[in-house]
Amino acid sequence: MSKSSLLSGVTVIDLSRVLAGPFATMTLANLGARVIKVEIPGTGDDSRAFGPFHNGKSLYFASINCNKESIALNLKNADDRIVFEKLLEKADVLVENYRPGTMEKLGYGWETLHVKFPHLIYGAASGFGDSGPYSKRAAYDMVVQGMGGVLSLTGYPDQPPARVGISIGDITAGLYLTIGLNAALYNRTVTKVGSKIDIAMLDCQVAILEDAIPAYDKTGEIPGPLGTRHPSIAPFQSFQAKDASIIIAAGNDHLFTLMTEALGRTDLATDERFKTNELRHENIALLQKEMEMTLGTKLVAEWLDALNEKGVPCGPINDIPHVIADPQVMARNMIIEVNDPVIGKVKTSGNPVKVVGASDETLLRPSPELDADRAAILAEFMGVSK
């Protein structure tokens, strides 16, 4: 990490597994924090067993755990508890994503830790949070995607809903956890004491529903899935061109006029049925038909050139190989290559929080083997090497 990393000097002890917690600590590590994974001896983070594998190592685990150290500790073992407490003594942040109540059973509930280590900031992510009737239930990503409403908005009308193709339930919780932890780090510089951040995956799904809740509350209309269409802006969706789909987002009257010029269909700009966004939204089926009559005559690449020249927001639907090869994605260091001793060189996502003037390192420390940093950590925190 560069010297100018925003969180340099911050140490995070990370008990979390799989995704929401590890995604948060990956984000903290990308910002320059030191992250020490405390894993279960023998098996470690469950996601070490998630496929696909390469040379026997999980690519899933590798994608979420770069820039972290690992020590295996059994928190029910008296000797290991001494080590764990030494870590907490010197650390700034503790992260866990157990089911609520688990840390209390281990004797490491917030009430206890806050008395013993008043400086310590504690971040917890769980399916439903520390309170409420479902608190003790487990949840996985797909469960909260469904319960939180996002699934009911994704897919095509009159078809079964589609899952958001990434684990948005976990990832959103990881991002909100990171937000809370960073705010708590700032707050500690004022108050001198740590806080506990309690993140529920379900809460985070509700928080990202945009205007769906007030719109339903006042109009009584239940929003549903719309394919690729936007609920209120048109044209703002994918269309069929000659070879593939193209996205065109002409979000206002001016952009719509420019779009009709790029398509050579200025007749659409003066058509009474398409004169305002409201009318275009109302008559979108007709507009789509008219646009696709023209779009179907040329390739996506040709239309992108024509639309970009006019300044109309547009884009292809990229699959993963095309994402990796995109010149903008590459120019922003968003694909980085990690030199993993087991996997070999492997591409993974970069850090999207760019700090102007700071170095944006492209060679990451690979995800650690289980317990790989035991000796160094013990020497540093316990003053021994064993």
Add this chain to the structure above:
Amino acid sequence: MSKSSLLSGVTVIDLSRVLAGPFATMTLANLGARVIKVEIPGTGDDSRAFGPFHNGKSLYFASINCNKESIALNLKNADDRIVFEKLLEKADVLVENYRPGTMEKLGYGWETLHVKFPHLIYGAASGFGDSGPYSKRAAYDMVVQGMGGVLSLTGYPDQPPARVGISIGDITAGLYLTIGLNAALYNRTVTKVGSKIDIAMLDCQVAILEDAIPAYDKTGEIPGPLGTRHPSIAPFQSFQAKDASIIIAAGNDHLFTLMTEALGRTDLATDERFKTNELRHENIALLQKEMEMTLGTKLVAEWLDALNEKGVPCGPINDIPHVIADPQVMARNMIIEVNDPVIGKVKTSGNPVKVVGASDETLLRPSPELDADRAAILAEFMGVSK
């Protein structure tokens, strides 16, 4: 905001419009920051014109701008520039989401501001960021959902892709911007100077692809949409019950066994074809058929009771009315009622960053009318009232 709010004392000047920027400043406001929207005289934030409306006020705008103040300033007008600079002098954070280059044209580029206001933290969100070949292009949510790969993973195989039913392109950028700003606030307590955070919506889409990039890089397989199925875990999807769909996420062998007990189908647990997650994943079509034969005999509510009793992660697919009425969502204060002088009482999403022991206010200051706080802001920052 309660006294114990994490960002209390932090002042944010917010030039941003519509979604990515305002979502970030809403999140900061929820954490206790003071947010002053600086809007274009006459029209204000573009989203004030986005439907649906209630009593003439945009519900879209209302859902993203609670807890903020508003002053209208024309940044090309000399008098208004004096006011703006007075605000920056006392503020901690400036947020904008113009196309890169716009602030420079106004004479408020980072180089200039950093010299004049070294304490100021600057957060920018744009479609493609400050650098790279597409930097000056505009992008909307749908464009980056498509270019960043998420769209290629969402929907059903052999069908057109589906848009994620919320503006995940903007919202993810807003969350990463908030992360960067909070880290910069912490960092400023160490370095005593501000930083500029440069967030690109496209970068943020690439950052949330989980293991898609390393998995493709090492296996050569291009991931595609899977309906509601998970790419590697089974059963972890929605199933058809008697009345509607139900989500069951039996993420490991133990949970699968418990699930077969809840369904009264312990034969599936001993079936050689479903013995491991790998086999279940391979034979998911067959497993789905077997499970739905049983699930189709009872209502979702009945199965949820049976599965929850066994501790199997499961849930309904809630539409917005069911989200609002969910006892857990209500218990967590995730639906709050705002008393808007124009709209009247209106429900909106709560704050998902819960701080243990701090108050979690449920009555929010409504989203401001354009320029509503001019007199108070001028009196405070300029020592005059006009």
